Amino acid sequence: MNFAFDDDTEDMREAVERFARRDLADPPPDGALDPAEFRRRWQLAGKQGVVGSVVPERYGGSGLDAVTAAAVMEALGYGCPDTGFAFSVAAHLFAAVMPIAEFGTEEQKRRWLPALCSGERIAAHGITEPDAGSDTLALRTRAVRDGDSYVLDGAKAFTTNAPVADVFVVQAATAPGGGFFGLTAFVVEADTPGLSVGPPYDKVGLRGSPTADVRLDGCVVPANAVLGAEGAGASVFAGSMKWERTCLFAAYLGAMRRVLESTVAYAGQREQFGVPIGGFQAVSHRVVDMTLAVESARLLLYRAAWGLARGSEDEVAPALAKLAVSEAAVRVGLDAVQLRGALGVLSGEAETLLRDALPSRIFSGTNEIQKNNIARALGLGGSRRGTRR
Template sequence: MTTAPAEAPESEPLQSDAVHSDADVAEYCRSVSAFAEHRLGGEDGAGQQDFRRRWALTGRQGVLGASVPAQYGGGGLGARATAAVMEAFGHGCRDTGFAFSCAAHLFACLMPIVHFGSAEQKRRWLPALCSGERIAAHAVTEPGAGSDALHLATRAERRGGHYVLSGSKCFTTNAPVADVLVIQAATRTGGGFFGLSSFVVDADTPGLKVGRPYGKVGLHGSPIADVYLDECAVPAENLLGPEGGGAGVFSLSMRWERTCLFAIYLGAMQRVLDSTVRYAGQREQFGVSIGTFQAVSHRIVDMTLRLRGARLLLHEAARGLDAGEEDEIAPALAKLAVSEAAVQLGLDAVQVRGALGVLDGEAETLLRDALPARIFSGTNEIQRNNVARALGLNTRQAARRG
């Protein structure tokens, strides 16, 4: 990535009605990285009190709506180009929590509206969400339904021209700052895949309450909290997609998250890998740089191997998104590879630095920010189950054959 001047000006987003060449996208990625490095402040949540100012800047840069069609205020980029932009954003933004919030906003909230929203819903919500004027959150996880997302306790009952929502959500990214929430609820008890429905809900709707932000091991720059729904009346026109179509909305958001959101981590890993190489070349012990020691150099080679392998799998998944493929395997493998590589790269970066690695700094910050990546967007155990199922593996049939 190129280095920007000390006071990097805001650069213009890509012209959304243009056909973007690889060179166009690469140049835009360089500008995004420089913007994030010089305009978004320090690392690990240092600027959380300044969240909305940074959010508005990021919207003007075009990041918040990168993959949204141009007619609704977005950049009109495909999944591969969007993944490249997100990697550049993660590289430049040292506050990975803030970058995570931006990506969750785009992929878990805006893209479902793009794919399932009516023309009126798109006109109503997307422009302000792309520009950074408004912030979105996706409320799906519940205390009793994390991985088992088809069995939600939150209910939505049709009463005349409204649906009345009651229940609670947890671990909702952006909830403390959100203006709009995409909420999943059960419209048919025991309905399974067709029992869930999705709603776009304004945060100031009576009956909707947000709890206190969580303290957590990493991603400090991302505000996350519980959401409580008590007889929350939502206009029927806020139903996203058909009644009973919520599982499809959720699946779509997960495909985008497991692909493009995780590109944020590729950028953060590249930044920490680069600084680790520099450190190993400068730090001397026994009269030579520690990078000349095989134990150190091989560790850094393995860091590079994991990062590059994860990047290839992520871009394979992005190509599938662009092609409209209904592929469970590629997004799951991308999520697995990136999250596991991020944790291990963080551990390795700490180890190479020795005692300095456990002090406040980018190595230990990456490690803390990477730990949740193995859990959100479906745990890594669930991803392995998804891949096994897609491969046609059936443990019960296998046991009978044995």
Template sequence: MNFDLPADTEAMCAALTAFARRDLGGTGTFVPEDFRRRWQLAGKQGILGATVPEEHGGSGLGAVSAVALMEALGIGTADTGFGFSVAAHLFACLMPIVEFGTPDQKLLWLPRLSSGELIAAHAITETEAGSDIFAMRTIAELRGDSYVLNGSKAFITNAPIADVFIVQAVTEPGGGFFGLTSFIIEAGTPGLHAGPAYDKVGLRGSPTGELHLDDVHVPPEHVLGGRGAGAAVFSGSMKWERTCLFGVYLGAMRRVLDSTIEFAGERVQFGAPIGEFQAVSHRIVDMMLGMESARLLLFKAAAELARGGNNEVWSALAKIAVSEAAVQLGLDAIGVRGGLGITDGAAETLLRDALPSRIFSGTNEIQKNNIARTLGFGRRPARRR
């Protein structure tokens, strides 16, 4: 096993970190004009289409390089919310079009989505259908020569500012896995309305909101993957998102760990830097242990995805490991700083940004259920002793 990234990937990541520090900082809150300005800069830098094939305007990177790139982005920008929006756009929206889109759909959407001209959002979640996607109530009925969609979506990343939506809807009630269909819908389509950005505990730089559909007409050529392929499209997007998106959190953890080490070396109490006290130094070692362990799992998941294997278990394990490590590292970074940790700064920001990571892309509890199924639990009735 070679744990070193190729030299060209290392150079690409170093350049991205420097670029993000210089141009993608932001204020940590969502300001529409500034968000789109930084978005277009990210597009010119090639971030938004990193894993999109070159013939469609992307860079053609594999999953391992994509995780490394997202890690570099997380190190470079303190606005983890912006990095989260970038990753959700790329992995939950562009990659489904890459894998399920028709040639015409790829030609129409991918170059502009990769360049930063357009912003995408994948509308899956509803208030009554989060982890249970088959409980969704948004309906798509074929009427004449178009589908008509009605329903509402919630907690949709990039919804308040998106130009293009991938919307999941029920086309066969009670049809289970084959009862859902994905649609590509442009903002401004009559009957399609995005709500304002939520006021969230974390990831405040990422605009998240609701999407309402009231008799939205969509032509058949905007069906993604064919009728009944919605669950497959969703699974494909999660395959990429649960693996590569969490690279942003690796970078954020690295950035905060480095600043915590620096703080512990400079902060003097009782005549010595606090890093000299075992209680502090051991806590910092635990921070490093959690981060590096999670990093290994995430790159393992990326390697499985890159070779075309079934990475469901590895992506689930990595998602749990990264999210839990990020929350704990945020708590420990605050603990090392003491009172300064609960004022505005890197430590408390990381903790707020890390809390949602336990929930999105499938809650950690759902990930454990998925892993348990692969171990044979929940499939067979219990045998009588």
């Protein structure tokens, strides 16, 4: 049992922190989307090797394992005050690029992965729908075989990176009512006729991550756009969720560590009644509780990453990691605001962390669904219909 990174991982983590502080320090004002500026920052992250970190080297990635990839994402979250941008990088990599790397044909990998790893192209994953969130087998988007093509019709919601994406991994029902084997994943280019993207959402948090609806109206894709095989969509999705629930949330560890450090510094400088507020037990104990939340979540996340790097099929560890990190992020955000008093509700990193943390309890499968999945793995309750996120 070793809780220290090896020298190469430590060097990589420090390099990403320096890069993020130097090149990603200024988030867009009010989260306003400037596609050109977003892509400029994205290409810088690509040159740093961040957007393709876990893809095998022969396809343009860095070939990192899950532990090192989590360390890189933690460093990005620490150095980049725009957690939304870090979230977009992680969603691109773990929810869209890794499915291509793990389930794609050799032709698909060579066609898509190099540009997705270099930062030249951006990927998005379309699965959530207005009426299908946690119950992913209830998708209404349909894919009908027509000779050597498929025709896709439907709508996706809450699609991260949709306004800037060049490539979409889209889940659709090829056998409606077919259960686990009724879904199929497709790789669809953004300029495919019939695919359209709505305006970016105005969100409470993660404002630096462009998100929008996607419509598919008679969108024709070739049969070789199928990812994996027809009917393998649920397996593709489950594979991406193991990566996402583990490595994506490492960005929140970095953001929490950054805010915790500044909170400790503030408590040591801010004086009331002639002494620094950090000398008051109510304040110091709250900071200790913040530290406990961050460090506990960090251990669970890296334990899940350790298992993923070794090919573990355990679904409990990623679910526990997602729960721990998201709940810790909300708590640390609340405490950071409280300890700053009135300054905490002004624009700054404390309120930003809190706003960015709120969605983390919902995406990648709500925390309630994670608890259901863990309980089921423990043998509690009967089986339920559907695949839950």
